[in-house]
Amino acid sequence: MKARIQVTLKDGVLDPQGKAIGHALGNLGFTGIGEVRQGKFIEIELAETDRERARDALDKMCKQLLANTVIENYAIEV
Amino acid sequence: MKARIQVTLKDGVLDPQGKAIGHALGNLGFTGIGEVRQGKFIEIELAETDRERARDALDKMCKQLLANTVIENYAIEV
Secondary structure: OEEEEEEEEOOOOOOHHHHHHHHHHHHOOOOOEEEEEEEEEEEEEEOOOOHHHHHHHHHHHHHHHHOOOOOEEEEEEO | OEEEEEEEEOOOOOOHHHHHHHHHHHHOOOOOEEEEEEEEEEEEEEOOOOHHHHHHHHHHHHHHHHOOOOOEEEEEEO
């Protein structure tokens, strides 16, 4: 089973990388660009076949390693 | 309009960051972990309200700045 995890910065947390992308897009001539936020995208191949158990395991992985829950949110897709 | 872009490494391109995550998850006691790949996730707030024109602009942004199309794929969601 293939799982996808999106890790994004929480609202209100400063995102200098996103800001840099926004400025660069402006410099390239793109207009109408508002806020840009950058996050991480992780794809994991799991041996587990049960969706619920996979989701539980992925939730633990996010809390323990993949996301810093003080400043980041995560979304799991299985 | 809020757009989401996922930038992932193409199949066959070595992903040391993904490998490191896979090893770390194994060290934490998680089992049944197969291949792990890490990519980027970008959220852009756009002034454009037309979906098709937004998609065209985002496609140009990806080709010019957000993705290195030699080694990366991108997926746009508007």
